[in-house]
Amino acid sequence: MQHMKWWGWGDESTTFDHHDKPALAPFVLDKVGINLDSGSSKVIAFDELEIEPSRLTDELRTALIEAVGDDWVLDSPMERVVHTYGKSLRDLVRIRRGDLGRLPDVVVYPPDEDATVAVLEAALAADAVVIPFGGGTNISGSLEAPRGEQRCVISLDMARLDQVIDIDVTSRTARIQAGALGPELERQLNARGWTIGHFPDSFNHSTLGGWIATRSSGMQSDKYGDIADLTRAVRVVTPRGVLATRNVPSTSTGPSVREMILGSEGRLGVITEATVHVHRVPENRTILGYLFPDWSRALRAMQAIAASDAAPSVTRVSDAGETQFSFATKKGGGLADKVQSLLLKQFLTRVKHFNLDDMCLSFIGYEGAPDHAARQRKLVGAIVKAHGGICVGSGPGELYDQKKFDTPYIRDFLLDRGGLADVSETSAPWAELEALYDGTMAAANKAFAELGVKGWIMCHLSHSYHSGACLYFTFAFSETPGEDGLAQYDVVKRAIQTAFMDHGATLSHHHAVGVEHSAWLAEDISPAGVEMIRALFDGVDPGNNLNPGKIIPGD
């Protein structure tokens, strides 16, 4: 099985490089105080890692081998290390230092649902812990065992369940195994003319089961819906048997057990399969770029688009800082490119009276039949104009497509240069977005100042809904030599999350709770809400064997 780098994001063969982006190094030096041309790998050598011996007993090993076969019960150091964490900033920092946390004792790869049942039964009989593992991209700490866990820890890797089982072309649904990675399930669907339309940033390395277990959202969710909307039925191996809900479009069968699985992060069982909406691969897909004079007007335009008859597939707008970052990551163009850019600048400043420091870049996507897409574009165009914006064509749209899955590689690159970068995202009602933005920016900048670090925070709006939208913040700072970078990170992260809470927003729009966000759960859903989730978890898993400590901290 192919895994991501044990120490960082993505494929071994891919690393971030800034040399084709001439404006980036000056930008980062200016904003975060980091010299991109310095630095070198700060990752501990693999053979220097201290690997705790596995606690797997012979008896449990025998039962697991019986369940999944000899070749698929693995406890080599590399298998255990790549399954110990997800890919949060905290995970990356710890693994680089050789802090492996509570390594899983064994990694098991079931071939199918029956084997998954056998693994769970064996684990429960041995009072072992089971942590389901999809692509390993989680950034909320949902994949690590509690430090003090005394029981055997099994990482249950779903990679072998990667098939599109069936497509119902009339009902436009597909049954897909939970371990299928984004590219693999899209390949199988595309081969028959279909798409799931779910493209989270983690797409290349995350799985259907992981998306469901964390309530994922994708770049085109405005059109296709969040994973919660497009998941019609689930199959889940639970301690109470196999949960199998029916593929029905809507139902009133009491509190929905399908919905309880959404966001359950392995606490209720192991997702083996889901029936999801699929769509015909669209005839046309266009992403257009727009520029707004400032963030406030850009936000109001997004709200107006959501309230209009237009229903674009993507609505996204960056604040001024992220707009500057986007232009700084542009690959170096030729002379024509530079002339065009100069003319645009002149047009914006002299004709449109833009202040280039305040300007906000937006991407809006259109799909469907040509006349349908044309009508959407026209409706959006009028709203953009009414808010002082202009369309700048499909050039920036290509930038959007080119960048979309590359961003996480930057974190490893920065870590080698003393830079800590991470993301925090949330959602709130339209009426609260501007105050939420202002409050979060101020809180982060205050934290940077208190720490005495050079820091930077930027934001984009994505995922528009009827009543509000997601705000997605990216922040970075240069750690103080001699200080604990993670302790500094905690100060900034806490400031941002507290600002979310103070402004009526949620702890995370689509990155799950894990252990990273559980401190804010009671404030978000009220203590009574926490008690409801606890009742559910305790009742379904009284032995606390399923991914303990996630969402609701252990006692």
Added chain:
Amino acid sequence: MQHMKWWGWGDESTTFDHHDKPALAPFVLDKVGINLDSGSSKVIAFDELEIEPSRLTDELRTALIEAVGDDWVLDSPMERVVHTYGKSLRDLVRIRRGDLGRLPDVVVYPPDEDATVAVLEAALAADAVVIPFGGGTNISGSLEAPRGEQRCVISLDMARLDQVIDIDVTSRTARIQAGALGPELERQLNARGWTIGHFPDSFNHSTLGGWIATRSSGMQSDKYGDIADLTRAVRVVTPRGVLATRNVPSTSTGPSVREMILGSEGRLGVITEATVHVHRVPENRTILGYLFPDWSRALRAMQAIAASDAAPSVTRVSDAGETQFSFATKKGGGLADKVQSLLLKQFLTRVKHFNLDDMCLSFIGYEGAPDHAARQRKLVGAIVKAHGGICVGSGPGELYDQKKFDTPYIRDFLLDRGGLADVSETSAPWAELEALYDGTMAAANKAFAELGVKGWIMCHLSHSYHSGACLYFTFAFSETPGEDGLAQYDVVKRAIQTAFMDHGATLSHHHAVGVEHSAWLAEDISPAGVEMIRALFDGVDPGNNLNPGKIIPGD
């Protein structure tokens, strides 16, 4: 407080009358064997009812009076009788016979959330049962106390919490108290130019809290969403404190406690308030009628509309039987009307080669700006044509509007004439709908034959989704004199629900589980799903004080 008739549906002042619908009596005589011109009220006189003494203790009465005030703790016979049941066919039959079931011992009307908390605390301290009551329209047995309940039973009527608290015009949400009836909340919203867009058949007599507690769906849910989609936040008085979720458009805070409240039928607490989507009252609203040559082509057209770029506000089509019923309930027109009708018939049979016995009537609704609505109409028109259908203008659409909230009155009228009529609805994927329909019709007709009764079943499709739709069956038969009509009803109802299960459909699309459908829950969501719901209920309400026996039968 104004309540519905203690013995039947709706306002005291309104009764069904067939004399302005000349075609109805012959139709009913032909199909169900009932003479509409015979019959008379078969309802027991109120003063002949045997009212069990209330089990309310002085101590609990004192606590309840402290919570809500002396005027709002009521145990008169009429108060207790109107709160003992909902309005299912079973409820109507029983109450007409004087079978009152386990009457609530007291009815309490809290003025606000704090008082609701005080009532629940007093009830739990006294180990009493609490059954939340909205408008009392439930037809799944969700409102009755278990027959053998030995504890004091409190009916908690939410009627005094009927205010639209606040409208957020930017985020397009409104905070509304749970006890507000449909017309009252629409009145308050409309006064400021807004609508909730939720219009279930029960609209005139049901409440926001009831809609949420049963996962309701409305006539225009294609556009506005089911109640599950449009409910953004809830406040619920639970035994673990007041659950208060945030008004956010989407979130990944673990298994959603907001969603757990949807369909919870009072088992988790008492809903006091919700924040819901609202929309501007549309500039234009048009319902157009269409005719299809047969059911099979009509179903395929609805599927094609759902898969198209059109997004009408209503998609509904009746089978041939319900089409004939609709025409039979048409109010008698003048000569012009008759000539027009004759010409249409000739056109359909001679030009379009329709067989009038197979013809299916459809209503499709359009809202929004005129050019938007026009475009939707054009897209739909092309699909209808491709499936052999024709548009017959807005005349039948007026019929739709006129009928929409009147249907339940017919049941009482038929009961006085020996006719038992009821509804069963479900949802399934598009690919399964025709087999589901055929199987359900066959099962009901087989049940009628086995019982030796003259019976009738008809159906419409409503609520189109990406992957499927709701099929809504209405059935009636004349009970055999000397037989127990309810026992005969059980045979038919069981045959229909079993057909739903056999064809991959759900036990109910929007009428909830209650006690009427709980026998099919394990088949619908699998035994593991039932155990998950049980874990949730037992953990939140370990004393089983909250509406016991609903959704999951008691031990």
